[in-house]
Amino acid sequence: MTGQSGDGGDLFDDIGTAQRSNPPMPSPSAPLAVRMRPTSLEEVVGQDHLLGERSPLRRLIAGSGGSSVLLYGPPGTGKTTMASLISQATGGSFEALSALSAGVKEVRAVIDVARRRLIQGQQTVLFIDEVHRFSKTQQDALLDAVENRIVLLVAATTENPSFSVVAPLLSRSLVLQLRSLTDDDIKDVVARAVADPRGLDGSVELSEEALDHLVAVAGGDARRALTALEASADGSDGETVTVADVEAAIDRAAVRYDRSGDQHYDVTSAFIKSMRGSDVDAALHYLARMLSAGEDPRFIARRLMIHASEDVGMADPTALQTAVAAAQVVQLVGMPEAKLALAQATIHIATAPKSGSVTSALGAAMTDISSGKAGAVPSHLRDGHYAGAKKLGNAVGYRFPHDDPDGVLAQQYAPDTLVGVDYYLPTDHGFERELGPRVGRLRSIVRGLAGRARRR
Secondary structure, three states: OOOOOOOOOOOOOOOOOOOEOOOOOOOOOOOHHHHOOOOOHHHOOOOHHHOOOOOHHHHHHOOOOOOEEEEEOOOOOOHHHHHHHHHHHHOOEEEEEEOOOOOHHHHHHHHHHHHHHHHOOOOEEEEEEOHHHOOHHHHHOOHHHHHOOOOEEEEEEOOOHHHHOOHHHHHOEEEEEOOOOOHHHHHHHHHHHHHOOOOOOOOOEEOHHHHHHHHHHHOOOHHHHHHHHHHHHHHOOOOEEOHHHHHHHHOOOOOOOOOOOHHHHHHHHHHHHHHHOOOHHHHHHHHHHHHHOOOOHHHHHHHHHHHHHHHHHHHOOHHHHHHHHHHHHHHHOOOOOHHHHHHHHHHHHHHOOOOOHHHHHHHHHHHHHHOOOOOOOOHHHOOOOOOOOHHHOOOOOOOOHHHOOOOOOOOOOOOHHHOOEOOOOOOOOOOHHHHHHHHHHHHHHHHHHHOOOEOO
């Protein structure tokens, strides 16, 4: 359920390389997020896709699995919680290392201790936080211990392990991807913390508006939500924590933005129209508004990819490349760093020359299809790679363009009913200024003497 916000460790910030049997129960003075760490599988919120009845992770937490695991996901999704529950289930000793402070020496020291314990029949669960920060040498130092089950490794990373963990360690471990918690998950986490004796024990109530703001601030990170809740409750003058208390505690105004209501559609529409209208500053404002409200960055990335083609198109073909790259950054790097890539793509699309020719061209072609103007594929273009094809006239007479010095020659490609129809009409904006004359020359060559194009 819980995990630490940011790139640091999830929950065991105070754990170094000291030996311990199981993580101790937190003291009443510990941070709320630590006190509310799940102590059983029933308290885990989210990650249903990994906790099915016979799933490897559930078996590990139940103490019946023996595979090492790499837990990959955003902060605050439960990576350290899973490690703690696995340790409790195995009844073994728990060791935690942080890749931010531990080196090969510390890794080998833990393995030596684990080897001695194993002789006595005791399993060691080794939790390594931010494993992607380990060097190749540090990761290689784990291989023998993992392969021979001297330790049961539970490693956590916020980065895609396919790019940050050495292949031998990947092959010896199960890779399980945790997902950001949903709004409903975060609400459950907050509600439990308000009522639970380990948490606020019902000492305050939470207004609906304050709860919504906490959910937006969390961005799918349970630790962030609980940290903000604790600060808000400490700063509240009354028995009810209001949105003003939350704003004051975290120094961030509530953004009036309902991700399932009118504000979502209004702000999204304004974002799109600002990019289309080349107002880069307004586009950045609406982007920041969505991000501040906790909008799913994948949703934003999808809109950017769509409008790179819809509103820019061939006037600047690199806009789509930038948008796709931003979507990959969202997937591979995650938030908050991916915000920069989304901003870069927004700026690119907003400042690029605009053309709706891609949309118009496809729309015109689809209109003809829907009105029945499909026509038979010319026989010389049909598949000729099967017995009897040539007897049917398939592929007979096809001219291979690469045999021509210019790489283009006269030949009918469209069905008979659509010969000479122009779907793509380049503008004189950006790259299409150069592309337009080329398209005209290509049509005149392909269509030959009978190729006088009739405009739609």
